[in-house]
Amino acid sequence: MSAVLQQLSRGARVRVFAGGLLTGLGIAVACAAPAWHAWGTGVAGMVGVAVAAAATLLAWRRARRYDAAWAASRLDATRRDLEDSTALLLADQDALGPLQALQRERIARRLHERPPGDLRPAWAWRAICTGWLVAAIAVAFALAWPRGTPTPPAPAVASSAAPAPEAPPxxxxxxxxxxxxxxxxxxxxxxxxxxxxxxxxxxxxxxxxxxxxxxxxxxxxxxxxxxxxxxxxxxxxxxxxxxxxxxxxxxxxxxxxxxxxxxxxxxPDAAPVVRVRIPERGLTLADPPPRAWPLSFEAEDDHGLQAEARLLVTRSEGSGENVRFHEHVRVLRGRGDRRALRFDASLDPSDFGLQRGEDLVARLEVRDNRSPQPQVARSASVILRWPEQPLLGAEGLEGLARQVLPAYFRSQRQIIIDAEALIAQRPQLSEDAFAARSDALGVDQRLLRLRYGQFLGEESEAGSRPPPTSDLPVADAEDGEDGHAHDDGHDHAASDPATPQGFGDPGGILEAFGHTHDLPEAATLLDPETREILRSALREMWQSELHLRQAEPAKALPYANRALEFIKQVQQADRIYLQRVGTRLPPIDETRRLGGKREGIAPRAPSPPSRPGDDPVQAAWQALGEGGPVATETLDAVQDWAADHAALVGDPLALVAAIDALRIDPGCVACREDLRGLLWAAMRRPDGGVAPRETGGETGRRYLELLQSGEGAR
Incomplete structure (x- = not known):
């Protein structure tokens, strides 16, 4: 197969030598033409031969670079299936090792199955045309310029005229x-x-x-x-x-x-892009986990990636609020082109101590070659989960009731972790994506607040009330197996299974057979001190939810952390079961009803509409539409506004260039239209006003006139 490389290099050398020779001949003609005009044919011939010889030598030396090694490197750069191993075809076969010989056979077979295309460099038409164009100009100059002995200049005549002014640069x-x-x-x-x-x-x-x-x-x-x-x-x-x-x-x-x-x-240098190839799904359930968990990632970057990447492996231990994380890091080396690398790994879950009910999370972190500060990108997380042991002996109605009892909301600790991660990722996210993720965390905070609020008798804000969870047990162990005393006044007999309420609804099953307290207003589950601590936790959750819904996770973190501390105190408090009592509402103060007093109520007067002169963009847009000259002060105000509001303008430099073009040529109609279009895109949309009421036409006008004159009352 080395003959193939020799043939490719020979074709490239011929192409390069021919292109250099054609360019050199044009330059030789261009140099010989002035020599012929000045000194005659003999000198012109010597100059032309010397320049042509020099051009031939340079073309030959340049063509020598395109040898078989060059052909091998070109094949490696253009074809990935050769795996950067084409140079093995040029090596001595006896000096190769077993693996090298095997790779050489594979490369030779691939070249035979898929012959290489034309690797010759393109013709340097630009250089060739330039050389011959210069030659044509030189020949035309030599032929057109008259030859002869120059005549001595006439003596200068004294003149009293002033010298001509010097032209501007x-x-x-x-x-x-x-x-x-x-x-x-x-x-x-x-x-x-x-x-x-x-x-x-x-x-x-x-x-x-x-x-x-x-x-x-x-x-x-x-x-x-x-x-x-x-x-x-x-x-x-x-x-x-x-x-x-x-x-x-x-x-x-x-x-x-x-x-x-x-x-x-x-x-700008784009950030790397990392994709997960294996596994195809983000969550893999395995019982038991495999001895080898294969992982494969692809990373791309416009200017190249670093060959080594970090595989971040996290093992979760525990559940609910008591989850701990163990971090591990492994270094992987990529394969392929520097702009597109592939990273493969195989993990043994037992090396990380994975137990039943735990997760193993893997992410790849890559860096590009930007200097001095490389950009970092991480892949999506892939999870290997070893499921919990299924419950044994849960039969009949007991099994149905226990299916809805586990906590299915996010925990407060998880909300804190997600908020911290969102704050760290803020520079890589757009404003809309950041606000959407923060709002989603706010929704989770609201659901968690409602979950704990049921123990204080709070009303649900929307939908049915969630079932009780294992975070706050409903009774002590001595009250009975099901968490209630035998003489608590409840009917412990199950309803008729033939006529269930809300068939298929887990909440209905729990209400029918799980025996929950159905009156949150009368819930006396906790002692007063514990209830006050829980109420403090709910207040902190309110504030955390408020800031999360406003896309301010940094301000929500202190409230979320204090809410977690209060929840821990509630979980560690002693629980008692008190007697159920009726609701006692505070008496209504009749003296304050329908009084018409508005003390302490802030006025809600509408904001005054903006005048056209207040907005420099609107003023400039109107001035451009009138067709007359635009004042310099108006253009200066628009340029200052664009410098202060660059985020509102799609392309600030285009706006500055359009203003400058209009300054140079105030009568340019196209410049006015371009600037007016840019100002229209940057102009603030008007506030929504109150639509005028319909007058009712002629009949309505006559009716209003009759009312004003007093005849309509009679």
Whole structure:
């Protein structure tokens, strides 16, 4: 198979040598034409031969780089199935080990089954055309320019006229060199355009030439800062580091008119993306767990990933409020291209001490090559769960009742853990996603508050009341097997099974056969001190829910932690069973009813509508629509507003560029329309007002007139 590599390299060398030779011949003709015009055919022939020989030598030296090793590297870069092992085809087969020989056979078989395509470099048409275009211009100049001995200049005639004024500097040539950061792997480029895109952190080098030469020059940025240009041998140069998108203008001293703004867009480095390949589902139930739990992840990044990643393994121990977590870290090494790596692992659950009723959670953490601070991304969690031991002996009605008794709400400790995780992930989430997740935690906090509120006789806010849980037992053990005394006045006989209430409803089954206290107003489950502690916990839950629903998890954490402390005190308190009593409501104060007093009630007057002059965006939009000249103060106010409200504008730099274009050419109709469209997108929507009542037409008008005149009353 080394013959295949030789054939590929031979074709590439021929292509590169031919392209370099064609370009060199054009340059040779371009050099020979002026020599022929100045010194004749002999000198022109020598110049042309010398330049052609030099071009041939350079083309030959460049073509030598495209050897068999180059072909092997190109095949590895273009085909993943060769697994970066094509170079084995060039090695001595006797010097290879067993594994290397086996890999060599696999690569040879794959190349035979799927022959490589054309790996020759593309024709350098740009260089070839440029060389021959220069040659054509040089030949035309040599033929058109008259030949002969120059005549001596006539003596200057004294004149009293004033010298012609010097022309303002003009930008005649510009080059911009972009050097991306080293970690991106992108080669440096040079362009004649001044509007470009570049990765964040790139070094920008300007090389500008003016005619005539100005006394000073600079790059004026849109934010008012300047990058001074330094005078070189025949050009002005400057350099800076690109941190964010910017607008700039080339400004030279003595320039008659300002040029347009140029834009450089800073392309940010995207964060890595991690996907789970194996297992296909996030939750795996295994009883018993396997000896080997296979895991496979895929990670991608636009500029490459670090070869090593961390596999975070967490084992949960316990249940309810008494859950503990044990963290483990393993280092994995990826396979594949640096922009797309695959990480595989096989975990033995017994190595982590997994027991029945516990979970093993795995996540992969990868880092990209951004310098100096790499970006970190984590995959979704995959869970291996060893289920609890099924209950034995739960038969008949007892089994039906016990199915709905376990606690099925989030615990207070879990809400705290999720809130802390949400705060840590806030920089990676959008505002809408962050608010949605915080609101979901607020809903869980509300459900947990209602769950504990049933022990204080609170009314349910919506839906049926949840069943009691094991967090707060309903009686002492000595009161009987089912948690009630035998003489408590309840009918312990089960209802007729043939006519159940709410068939299929777990709450109905519990109410019919589980024998719960159905009057939360009369619940005297706890002693007064314990009830007061529980009431304090509910107050803290109220505040925690309030801040979570307002997307403020950081403010909700102190209240959630205090609620957890109160719940722990309630769980550790002594429980007693008191006699059931009736509801005692406070008497109604008849003197305060229908009094019409409004002391302490804040007025709810509507906010005054905003005037058109208060909003600079609206004022500028209206001025642009009138067709007349727009005042400079109006444009300045809009530009200041855009600087202070960048989040409300989709593209602040486009708005600044549109304002600058209108300043330069106030009569430009297209510039006015572009700026007006951008202002319309950034304009604040008007507040909803009260719709006017219908007048009722002619009949309604006559009716109102009769009422006002007094005839309608008669």
């Amino acid at each position: 003009r930008l005649v040539e510009a080059q911009l060199r972009i050097e991306p950061p080293g970690y991106t792997g992108i080669a440096a480029t040079t362009t004649d355009e001044l509007d470009v895109q570049a990765p964040v952190g790139s070094r920008l080098h300007w090389t500008l030439r003016f005619d005539p030469q100005p006394a000073a020059a600079a790059l004026a940025l849109h934010d008012g800062s300047r990058v001074e240009l330094r005078r070189g041998d025949d050009a002005w140069v400057a350099e800076t580091r690109l941190e964010a998108s910017l607008l700039y203008r080339v400004s030279a001293e003595g320039e008659a008119a300002q040029g347009r703004l140029h834009r450089i867009d800073a392309v």
